[in-house]
Amino acid sequence: MNCALRLAALICLTAFAALGGPVFIGFYAVYDGPAWAENPPVYSAQEAAALLFGGLPGDYAISIDPSLDPSTITHTGWYDGWGEHDGMIFAENYKLDVDPPGYNDPGGSPTARSAYVQDALNDTATYRNYVWLADSVPEPGTWALMTTGLALACLRRRKRPL
Numbered sequence: 001m002n003c004a005l006r007l008a009a010l011i012c013l014t015a016f017a018a019l020g021g022p023v024f025i026g027f028y029a030v031y032d033g034p035a036w037a038e039n040p041p042v043y044s045a046q047e048a049a050a051l052l053f054g055g056l057p058g059d060y061a062i063s064i065d066p067s068l069d070p071s072t073i074t075h076t077g078w079y080d081g082w083g084e085h086d087g088m089i090f091a092e093n094y095k096l097d098v099d100p101p102g103y104n105d106p107g108g109s110p111t112a113r114s115a116y117v118q119d120a121l122n123d124t125a126t127y128r129n130y131v132w133l134a135d136s137v138p139e140p141g142t143w144a145l146m147t148t149g150l151a152l153a154c155l156r157r158r159k160r161p162l
Helices: 003-018 045-053 140-155
Strands: 023-029 060-063 076-081 084-091 112-114 128-133
Touching (some): 045 060, 045 076, 045 128, 076 128, 084 112
């Protein structure tokens, strides 16, 4: 690999490495979810983030701390429960949904706990889950494209003047 190509590869890899930390993307209030009486799905805090911001639940880190400092991410979320309306804190991937599925079915305490449901936590300034893109490292498809580009550049032969 020639010097210019090595330098280009180093710049690309350094730029991608700099993007490696969590990135704050927004928040949602638990009460912003669908109404409990309509028997909505039960969501973990990460599942609610994926529903609202796209992607997969594992793409996100959730925090109850409003700080924009990534070192304060708690990996916990606010939850409301059927008949339990004190604002509970559980792990970001937690949810409780006793069969049959749905927040309001079968009903009774404790049969459902969700991080995204319009039930009793109507203080939308307090019961917020802060959403962080867990790792902004490029997706495998992006890595594949970058690697292919570098490989093609290495294989390219220089044309020599006649």
